[in-house]
Amino acid sequence: MTLSARISHRFGDFTLDATFEAGPGVTALFGPSGSGKTSIANGIAGLLRPDAGRIALAGDVLLDMARDVCLPAARRRIGVVFQDGRLFPHLTVAQNIAFGARYAPRGAPGLDGGTIEDMLGIGALMHRRPASLSGGEKQRVAISRALTMRPRLLLMDEPLAALDGPRKDEILPYLERLRDSGAVPIVYITHSMAEIARLADRIVVLRAGRVLRAGDVTDVLSDPAMVPLIGVREAGSVLIARVIENRPQGLSRLSINGGELHLPGVDAEVGKFLRIRILAQDVLVSMERPVGLSSRNILPAVVEEVHRGDGPGVALSLRLGEDRLLARITADAMDELGLAPGTNCYAILKATAVARADIGAMSG
Amino acid sequence: MLDAAAWDALALSLQVSATAVICSLPLAIAVAWFLARRRFPGHAVLSAMVHLPLVLPPVVTGYLLLLAFGRNGWIGGALAEVGIVFAFRWTGAALAAGIMGFPLMVRAIRLSIEAVDPKLEEAAATLGAGRWAAFARVTLPLIGPGILAGTVLGFAKAMGEFGATITFVANIPGQTQTLPSAIYAFLSVPGGEGSAMRLVVLSASVAIAAVLISEWLARRMAARVRG
Numbered sequence: 001m002t003l004s005a006r007i008s009h010r011f012g013d014f015t016l017d018a019t020f021e022a023g024p025g026v027t028a029l030f031g032p033s034g035s036g037k038t039s040i041a042n043g044i045a046g047l048l049r050p051d052a053g054r055i056a057l058a059g060d061v062l063l064d065m066a067r068d069v070c071l072p073a074a075r076r077r078i079g080v081v082f083q084d085g086r087l088f089p090h091l092t093v094a095q096n097i098a099f100g101a102r103y104a105p106r107g108a109p110g111l112d113g114g115t116i117e118d119m120l121g122i123g124a125l126m127h128r129r130p131a132s133l134s135g136g137e138k139q140r141v142a143i144s145r146a147l148t149m150r151p152r153l154l155l156m157d158e159p160l161a162a163l164d165g166p167r168k169d170e171i172l173p174y175l176e177r178l179r180d181s182g183a184v185p186i187v188y189i190t191h192s193m194a195e196i197a198r199l200a201d202r203i204v205v206l207r208a209g210r211v212l213r214a215g216d217v218t219d220v221l222s223d224p225a226m227v228p229l230i231g232v233r234e235a236g237s238v239l240i241a242r243v244i245e246n247r248p249q250g251l252s253r254l255s256i257n258g259g260e261l262h263l264p265g266v267d268a269e270v271g272k273f274l275r276i277r278i279l280a281q282d283v284l285v286s287m288e289r290p291v292g293l294s295s296r297n298i299l300p301a302v303v304e305e306v307h308r309g310d311g312p313g314v315a316l317s318l319r320l321g322e323d324r325l326l327a328r329i330t331a332d333a334m335d336e337l338g339l340a341p342g343t344n345c346y347a348i349l350k351a352t353a354v355a356r357a358d359i360g361a362m363s364g
Numbered sequence: 365m366l367d368a369a370a371w372d373a374l375a376l377s378l379q380v381s382a383t384a385v386i387c388s389l390p391l392a393i394a395v396a397w398f399l400a401r402r403r404f405p406g407h408a409v410l411s412a413m414v415h416l417p418l419v420l421p422p423v424v425t426g427y428l429l430l431l432a433f434g435r436n437g438w439i440g441g442a443l444a445e446v447g448i449v450f451a452f453r454w455t456g457a458a459l460a461a462g463i464m465g466f467p468l469m470v471r472a473i474r475l476s477i478e479a480v481d482p483k484l485e486e487a488a489a490t491l492g493a494g495r496w497a498a499f500a501r502v503t504l505p506l507i508g509p510g511i512l513a514g515t516v517l518g519f520a521k522a523m524g525e526f527g528a529t530i531t532f533v534a535n536i537p538g539q540t541q542t543l544p545s546a547i548y549a550f551l552s553v554p555g556g557e558g559s560a561m562r563l564v565v566l567s568a569s570v571a572i573a574a575v576l577i578s579e580w581l582a583r584r585m586a587a588r589v590r591g
Binding site for chain 1: 481483484486487488489490491492493494495497498501502505506588
């Protein structure tokens with residue numbers, strides 16, 4: 001693993017005690033506010049000296065409180081993108097971006113300046129001052145600045161939380177490009193399941209300072225037992241789909257493991273792979289193939305797992321070939337249909353239920 | 365219009381004030397940084413010590429300086445052996461002026477450091493900058509206007525310092541006679557009012573010029589810092 005971290009720290013009543021690992025690609029730390037995400041980020045970055053713990057990055061020990069080792073932030077070579085950008089107000093964009101370059105060791109691997117400039121689309125901003133940038137531009141500059149120091153790990157602490165919806169949607173494609181470049185492993189801290197569904201390869205679920213679950217995003221997000229933790233309206237699975245046809249009216253045919261999806265507004269060439277987030281609340285379950293129904297997406301499935309919550313809802317995972325789709329229905333409906341693990345059924349998804357922002361690009 | 369004595373007094377005052385400000389500025393920045401950014405035992409005591417010259421009667425400060433830095437003082441005696449003498453020299457006037465202006469400089473600089481978000485220094489650290497580099501490349505440029513304000517206040521205070529100076533280094537024309545001392549000397553002799561008035565106008569002009577120049581510099585600096 002690239003990063004292995006164990007951090008324990010007490011703040012008054014709150015105790016943080018988290019252990020997790022992060023590999024190549026994007027590892028998301030997910031949790032509500034107060035779950036200890038930012039303290040973990042500060043611990044990794046070297047801005048917090050925890051009571052106990054050990055952090056190693058690619059074999060180098062950054063922190064080992066048992067041996068009283070705690071490298072200062074300046075020597076960890078971890079690029080940090082803060083929620084509030086923290087651009088230096090007295091420097092131009094170009095000077096901000098170049099700030100850390102002189103501290104990178106000669107020959108450190110990483111993206112060169114021109115590639116970063118293109119990837120984040122900041123060429124036109126170079127002579128501006130931070131005060132004249134929009135929120136989205138500021139974050140793109142902050143990411144460029146962190147990459148220019150040639151970090152061994154990029155740590156992003158709620159980088160989109162301060163932006164409004166359209167600005168978030170504007171930045172996500174840049175982050176996807178960065179992820180797909182494979183240039184640097186990323187630890188991405190967020191409370192937004194939508195961002196995780198778009199970006200993350202792995203997820204670490206935090207609650208009250210502890211790690212509740214860690215694993216591949218597709219597995220964790222399609223686990224019915226995770227629904228109460230993620231939130232019933234936010235819960236949903238991520239499927240990998242490939243574009244097979246773009247129809248003239250704007251509807252696209254996508255192949256997924258267990259069949260085909262028909263979705264509007266896909267905006268990707270034939271042959272491209274996409275990550276599609278399907279909210280559990282947008283999936284219907286039918287015992288027979290419905291006829292005379294407007295939905296374009298009717299997929300044969302097998303009930304795999306059932307999770308009854310405290311409320312009236314039930315979360316189901318449905319197997320579609322190799323993929324799992326998460327559905328949320330009422331307990332009454334489940335009992336009436338007699339759904340149980342092993343039951344054959346049909347999963348129904350309205351074509352317009354998938355928001356444009358829940359379709360992400362991916363390479364490969 | 366001005367006689368030689370007046371020109372001497374002006375030149376000496378500028379020399380004394382400039383020396384006082386230049387020598388005390390690095391220390392003022394360091395003390396202001398510690399007071400703004402660090403919490404340590406003795407924080408309140410250090411803060412009180414720094415402010416002491418502001419609240420003590422200047423003549424008391426001058427007398428304490430004489431006790432400490434006079435030829436027989438416990439610091440002055442030691443320094444005299446290595447050839448540094450303050451008592452009854454222009455250097456002593458600079459020391460007195462520096463000490464009297466110090467609280468004003470520290471106060472202005474401390475406020476400007478407190479206005480710099482420490483999170484920017486953290487960001488600099490994550491980018492690889494050590495503590496000194498972060499200070500030099502982020503904090504220092506951002507507190508430029510505060511340093512300028514402190515410098516102007518300290519300079520103005522030094523130009524006007526009278527009580528501690530005259531107590532510590534007396535009023536020797538060409539040696540320790542600064543503008544305020546010269547005004548005082550002219551006023552103590554019959555028929556000196558005319559000369560005194562010319563010096564009053566001169567000091568006022570220097571003070572107003574200093575404030576105008578610093579205002580102009582501060583506006584330029586603030587615009588640069590704000591972006």
